[in-house]
Amino acid sequence: MNRTASPSPAPPQSPLPATLRRNAPLVPTDSAASRALAAVIAILTFLAALCAGAAEIVASSADQWQGAVAQEVTIQIRPSPGRDLDADVARAEGLAKGTPGIASTRVYSKAEAERLLEPWLGSGLDLSDLPVPRLVALRLTPSGPPDLKPLRASLVEALPGVASLDDHALWLRRLSTMANTFVGVGVGLVALVLVATGLAVVFATRGAMAGNREVVEVLHFVGADDDFIARAFQRRFFRLGLRGGIIGSVAALAAFAFAGLAAGAWRSGPAGEEIEALFGAFHIGWRGYASVLLIGVIASVVTGIVSRLTVRRFLA
Amino acid sequence: MTGGGSVTDRVNTGSLLSGAEEPVVQFENVGMRYGLGPEVLSDVSFQIAPRSFQFLTGPSGAGKTTLLRLILLSVRPTRGLVSVFGEEVNDISSEALTGLRRRMGVVFQDFRLLDHLTTYENVALPLRVQGRAETSYRAEVVELLRWVGLGERMHVLPPLLSGGEKQRAAIARALIARPELLLADEPTGNVDPGLGRRLLRLFIELNRLGTSVLIATHDFALMDLVDARRLVLGEGRLAVERP
Numbered sequence: 001m002n003r004t005a006s007p008s009p010a011p012p013q014s015p016l017p018a019t020l021r022r023n024a025p026l027v028p029t030d031s032a033a034s035r036a037l038a039a040v041i042a043i044l045t046f047l048a049a050l051c052a053g054a055a056e057i058v059a060s061s062a063d064q065w066q067g068a069v070a071q072e073v074t075i076q077i078r079p080s081p082g083r084d085l086d087a088d089v090a091r092a093e094g095l096a097k098g099t100p101g102i103a104s105t106r107v108y109s110k111a112e113a114e115r116l117l118e119p120w121l122g123s124g125l126d127l128s129d130l131p132v133p134r135l136v137a138l139r140l141t142p143s144g145p146p147d148l149k150p151l152r153a154s155l156v157e158a159l160p161g162v163a164s165l166d167d168h169a170l171w172l173r174r175l176s177t178m179a180n181t182f183v184g185v186g187v188g189l190v191a192l193v194l195v196a197t198g199l200a201v202v203f204a205t206r207g208a209m210a211g212n213r214e215v216v217e218v219l220h221f222v223g224a225d226d227d228f229i230a231r232a233f234q235r236r237f238f239r240l241g242l243r244g245g246i247i248g249s250v251a252a253l254a255a256f257a258f259a260g261l262a263a264g265a266w267r268s269g270p271a272g273e274e275i276e277a278l279f280g281a282f283h284i285g286w287r288g289y290a291s292v293l294l295i296g297v298i299a300s301v302v303t304g305i306v307s308r309l310t311v312r313r314f315l316a
Numbered sequence: 317m318t319g320g321g322s323v324t325d326r327v328n329t330g331s332l333l334s335g336a337e338e339p340v341v342q343f344e345n346v347g348m349r350y351g352l353g354p355e356v357l358s359d360v361s362f363q364i365a366p367r368s369f370q371f372l373t374g375p376s377g378a379g380k381t382t383l384l385r386l387i388l389l390s391v392r393p394t395r396g397l398v399s400v401f402g403e404e405v406n407d408i409s410s411e412a413l414t415g416l417r418r419r420m421g422v423v424f425q426d427f428r429l430l431d432h433l434t435t436y437e438n439v440a441l442p443l444r445v446q447g448r449a450e451t452s453y454r455a456e457v458v459e460l461l462r463w464v465g466l467g468e469r470m471h472v473l474p475p476l477l478s479g480g481e482k483q484r485a486a487i488a489r490a491l492i493a494r495p496e497l498l499l500a501d502e503p504t505g506n507v508d509p510g511l512g513r514r515l516l517r518l519f520i521e522l523n524r525l526g527t528s529v530l531i532a533t534h535d536f537a538l539m540d541l542v543d544a545r546r547l548v549l550g551e552g553r554l555a556v557e558r559p
Contacts, residue, residue, distance in 0.1 A: 223418035
């Protein structure tokens with residue numbers, strides 16, 4: 001596009017000069033207001049993408065935890081006066097091994113069980129007088145959760161009052177509720193940000209219509225219908241939206257990549273471990289990247305549609 | 317002037333046929349006021365016959381531009397009837413309005429070229445808004461631009477054109493879609509008398525090809541060059557004078 005007027009000395013009957021600009025946008029594009037709007041869209045897209053990425057991280061971490069936790073159930077055997085705890089543990093393990101769907105069992109020894117209490121009670125205590133329960137961890141086969149009811153029933157029958165089976169259902173439900181809440185809040189924030197984008201576009205379009213009243217009038221006089229004019233504005237705003245959307249999405253992707261690198265660098269320190277324990281690996285995965293890009297595209301489409309509707313209403 | 321006689325013939329032919337052929341523009345007792353102000357036009361009645369040529373004249377502020385805007389359908393009359401191409405315009409749909417405007421060409425006093433488009437793009441605008449592909453009209457536009465003497469200025473943005481060049485670009489834009497009715501508001505106001513006469517010959521030529529022409533001007537020297545009907549506006553009323 002050659003915006004500068006270069007009066008090339010073409011002889012009157014020469015073919016058209018190659019540099020002749022033929023189809024410039026009908027609505028002038030490069031104004032300060034356009035750049036400001038593109039910046040607003042970029043910022044809003046960036047924020048929406050951050051929300052979406054954070055929700056995605058929470059969702060995938062929760063999935064990981066749930067996967068890990070749901071792969072295991074635990075039998076707890078409480079010491080009871082007059083019973084041989086070790087025999088009870090062996091009995092429970094035997095019952096578990098005979099149940100279909102259990103891949104392996106692991107008995108926590110007395111020392112291990114006591115060590116599990118260390119974080120709460122401190123180390124160096126003599127716990128031999130305390131009735132510390134013993135645990136048998138059962139790893140499930142990966143092919144779906146087995147029916148644990150028969151095992152539970154036989155445990156109650158064989159070791160009444162001392163053995164119980166914990167499949168972490170309550171914990172999993174809470175975890176999934178929390179994760180869903182986070183994802184819901186994320187989706188809500190993304191929706192709010194997109195609404196804000198739409199409103200910003202409404203104002204910008206009205207401003208552009210007022211600023212280009214002359215252009216609109218001339219287009220009407222030379223025979224353009226409202227739809228043609230609306231399309232001209234829509235095209236311009238869609239481009240602005242696309243520019244803003246791309247800048248915002250790319251910035252968000254860069255932010256995630258940087259955060260991932262930073263988390264990797266800190267992982268060795270104690271803070272890194274905490275962060276990783278909370279968020280899992282700081283990766284948003286292909287689904288996260290796809291949703292960030294999708295938000296950029298949605299922001300541009302919203303921009304195009306909203307500007308078209310605004311122009312139609314303005315002209316009506 | 318040789319062209320003048322034939323223009324008169326056309327006008328006469330047009331008025332003889334006006335009973336049989338629908339007038340291009342018909343005003344019946346049209347009154348027009350802006351807001352609560354005084355009437356700019358009152359009881360204006362006239363017809364523009366197909367293939368006719370006429371001037372619209374009168375002192376500044378007599379309502380020439382308002383009358384042109386009424387024909388252009390950019391304002392609606394306060395009272396009376398306005399029909400354009402046989403259609404009564406009082407409650408016309410916006411699609412029909414667009415259709416009527418595509419049959420008219422208009423040259424504004426202030427040209428109204430779009431400053432961000434080149435001369436070529438400005439002149440091609442009426443064809444472009446019809447959704448035609450650029451390749452389909454390129455040759456036409458270039459030919460017309462060369463004909464009005466802007467062959468070497470088609471790259472140029474309007475702010476860099478001289479007054480006369482802008483005028484010619486505006487006229488070319490009005491002519492490019494071969495309108496059935498051409499409205500021109502002071503089309504020779506910004507040009508030297510030589511170019512003014514050349515532009516007038518261009519309008520006469522266009523009229524010979526079948527376009528009805530209405531030129532608003534208060535340049536009596538220009539009007540004296542052609543034997544054409546004069547619509548004279550004075551204090552909001554219209555009188556038709558025959559030369």
